[in-house]
């Protein structure tokens with residue numbers, strides 16, 4: 001059987017880069033999405049030096065044109081994407097509160113963190129449906145759990161609430177098609193977004209890779225961290 005093909009958004013650094021590495025170590029051909037092609041190529045080259053099958057693709061998830069181009073590239077080269085990891089995100093807005101949040105910042109967070117993933121799913125789902133197989137992993141956060149919702153990071157939190165809702169809706173729409181859609185929280189991870197003190201990227205990425213490699217009878221429409229369910 002041909003090697004499985006995965007695309008990871010925001011793959012040039014942080015958790016996304018580690019997900020690219022772990023998937024490639026499991027034998028995937030990985031398309032490493034990066035909004036800056038040069039940074040993506042540098043990141044991919046680092047993994048290629050370890051004899052991993054990784055290729056950079058220029059991909060800004062806020063650009064409809066970029067997203068469609070990435071879907072076309074993957075279709076032309078590999079016929080289908082087996083795995084889509086919606087990892088790219090911005091604006092962990094610790095400096096804001098809902099009562100006085102800059103709505104332009106909220107809009108920007110929604111555009112990348114929610115609509116970016118949504119756009120990717122719309123472009124990739126038809127290819128997955130045609131192949132009767134797919135794993136979509138929406139990298140979310142417990143900060144988007146309504147069950148534990150409190151104040152702080154309003155733009156980011158609302159964007160992840162939306163991403164969780166998208167996960168549930170898509171999971172319902174694809175039921176029985178061979179496609180599984182899940183939301184994964186990586187936990188607090190030491191990256192540019194997470195800051196110092198979080199756990200290593202290796203641990204944060206592991207739960208994402210688990211969801212990307214679920215067997216056919218695996219969960220669909222769930223919210224997990226470290227393979228364990230989280231409350232919505």
Ligand code: NAP
Nearest residue numbers: 010013014015060061087088089141188189191192193194
């Ligand atoms: P990060 O270090 O800040 O990396 C974010 C990545 O997303 C970068 O590659 C960035 O590219 C990319 N990106 C941003 N906007 C983009 C766009 N419009 N198109 C394409 N790529 C874009 O963040 P991280 O900590 O690795 O986070 C990865 C995921 O885990 C996010 O979804 C985040 O919400 C989630 N998460 C993280 C933590 C944590 O503690 N770190 C906790 C819970 C959830 P550039 O290099 O070009 O900026």
